[in-house]
Amino acid sequence: MGRITERLAELGIVLPPPKPPVANYLPCKRSGDLLFVSAKVSDLHGAVGADVTLEQARTAARELCLLLLSIVQSEITDLDRIESIDKLRGFVRSAPDFTRQPLVLDAASDVLVEIFDERGRHARTATGTSQLPFGAAVQIDMVIRLRPDHPIE
Amino acid sequence: MGRITERLAELGIVLPPPKPPVANYLPCKRSGDLLFVSAKVSDLHGAVGADVTLEQARTAARELCLLLLSIVQSEITDLDRIESIDKLRGFVRSAPDFTRQPLVLDAASDVLVEIFDERGRHARTATGTSQLPFGAAVQIDMVIRLRPDHPIE
């Protein structure tokens, strides 16, 4: 059992099943040692601060982050192949006066650090927006670095 | 004649003339084997779902993608130097209730796969927004990987 699989079990985290892209693009694209992870949106719909609460959005951001990891796992088989989480970019569909996008994304950042420890600490951008695909509340994409000694077959 | 030039001819695609950046930045920045392609916006103006239709936005997204390829070509001379399209990021200026941003960007993703086949399959993020430069309907940028054996002079 891999180190990260073990860590997930310790934390009581069960990754959700991966979801296929809704269109003609890849869930992840390997480029050298970088892995560009396509954005997914939360199942939670609505504008944060109007239709849904900060707490609901935080829960959605955490779940969304786990969905991204599940997608990455199905791509690279073993999450131990991750050298580091480099960049997380998140968009929060925001009511006109909602300005706490960083608090929403913290729930995603936190779970990455819980699981990957130092390797999970990343650069981040949290941006508000007026609308997202399917009316979702949160959208996240990532850039990950893979270990060079673990090529994808 | 290069393989991609041949493929463009087969598809009956004529790349538009490249456009210079409107300000003090580069159309493309080479960094190692990566090529960061600056965003361009569509000639089509307006909010999708209000001022312009989904179909108009799809046509604009496809044309915009070809414009980006034209800009890349004028930078690297030969599109055969592209190892892979790694990441496409698109913003769609959206009416308050327009949530089909992925359908707009599909038109860009599709033409990349038509032209580059497997090498054209990319990671993607499609985001809605309230406003874009010049009031454009669509904005796209890309990250491309170049073949290491084809350095830019």
Added chain:
Amino acid sequence: MGRITERLAELGIVLPPPKPPVANYLPCKRSGDLLFVSAKVSDLHGAVGADVTLEQARTAARELCLLLLSIVQSEITDLDRIESIDKLRGFVRSAPDFTRQPLVLDAASDVLVEIFDERGRHARTATGTSQLPFGAAVQIDMVIRLRPDHPIE
């Protein structure tokens, strides 16, 4: 004294003190020779074209860019370690009819070229949005390439 430190002095530019991230992420993440710089937002609050003027936003964008450089400096010690500024991504909180986001970001692009000359010329994306963290007017993040002969300890 480093070349860039000298250049800053020539230009009469004093970098502001760096600011720590407001949450559980890194100010910069090194990944191979790339440095992903987390987004910061301007001290200037409000929507450009409504609450604040274009000129105010331009001043804020320039100051924000210097803040990012200060953060990078505190991470890599010496700005001479920068091989090139690869990508600048900026979001401008925009009044419904404000479409001159590129003019705002030009102030950031210009100062990078003033300081780093050719190495400071970058790919760019300037996007409008309805809301940003803390109600800020401008948000910027960057990707930088470091010289391979100057590893971070």
